Amino acid sequence: MQPALGEKRRSLRVRLAWSCICVSTLGRAPSSCDQEQQSALEEARRPRSDDVVIPECAHGGLYKPVQCHPSTGYCWCVLVDTGRPIPGTSTRYEQPKCDHTARAHPSKPRDLYKGRQLQGCPGAKKNEFLTSVLDALSTDMVNPASDAAASGRLSEPDPSHTLEERVVHWYFKQLDKDSSGDIGKKEIKPFKRLLRKKSKPKKCVRRFAEYCDADGDKALSLAELTGCLGAAREGRAGGRKPPGEPRPAARPPPRGAPVALRAAC
Known part of the structure; x- marks a missing residue:
């Protein structure tokens, strides 16, 4: 059955909205999720803006690892510092399991346990x-x-x-x-x-x-x-690299998926 004309137009508006979000993260320093969220909220107040995607934010200007588009039912994983979709993570009508630490620009972790004593266990x-x-x-x-x-x-x-x-x-x-x-x-x-x-x-x-x-x-x-657990300690003795594993074949993008969502397929 062919989708109705109204559904086609709605799908196109979703794609265009996501195109703008994708382009906004390229060619310039990424703004925080709070800034992107505020811009999206302002746009959502305009007429005929039902399909504007409003990002979900965590503390410190980061993005929540799972982002969803309620009106289409799609969810996907993102890089928490830029909000960019992660390939191969999109789902529909369910939330994917995402890495809460996935970043485009990983920061070197601070050792919270340097000099910290475990009582009775020296x-x-x-x-x-x-x-x-x-x-x-x-x-x-x-x-x-x-x-x-x-x-x-x-x-x-x-x-x-x-x-x-x-x-x-x-x-x-x-x-x-x-x-x-x-x-x-x-x-x-x-x-x-x-x-x-x-x-x-x-x-x-x-x-x-x-x-x-x-x-x-x-x-x-x-x-x-x-x-x-000592797994992230700098210079950890005996740190083992897991054997290499082949990357799974990319899934084809779902029909009618938003543009940025295609990057997560």
């Missing part, structure tokens, strides 16, 4: 403990990998990540059920159970969640989880 014991936790997480990641890959839910790893970083990124996504970018009080319970069951020495387990919460907000960010 020196060599702490190193032994972190190794046991990462080994347990690595095993958990590998075991369900085939099932997750078959269902299309296992995201492609960043080739620049060490094996330890890849493991922590994977585990963070498992814990962050609401895709908020933080692991809250309820979401952290499986992590505490894993620490009790699969890590040693046991003296290191008691205060570890508190140790990871560097800013004391009762939640763990990806940077905190990566840092407290």
Whole structure:
């Protein structure tokens, strides 16, 4: 069945709106999400502007990793510092699983745990403990990998990540059920159970969640989880690069998708 003329015109307006957003991020310094959002809100107040795309923003002028276009039902992942769509991530009527740290211009992470003491777990014991936790997480990641890959839910790893970083990124996504970018009080319970069951020495387990919460907000960010497990420490000894994996073939863009959304297909 051919789409009605009104639907065709509406689809064209969506494409044109997205074309403007794409062009606005090229050839100049990217403005913050807050600025883009304000411009979009002003445009949305004009007549016949129902299809204007208003970006969702996080703190610090960043974009939320998942962006959606409610009237068409499409969602896709973006680079959180520029808002540019990430190829191969578009979905319709469901939210994709996105990397909360994906950036066009990655910043060097600050080591939040340099000199931070884990009570009752000094020196060599702490190193032994972190190794046991990462080994347990690595095993958990590998075991369900085939099932997750078959269902299309296992995201492609960043080739620049060490094996330890890849493991922590994977585990963070498992814990962050609401895709908020933080692991809250309820979401952290499986992590505490894993620490009790699969890590040693046991003296290191008691205060570890508190140790990871560097800013004391009762939640763990990806940077905190990566840092407290020692996966992002500069000059980490034994940092392993995962074996290279072929990139999956790009999916064809959905018919009627907005222009920028085609970049995410």
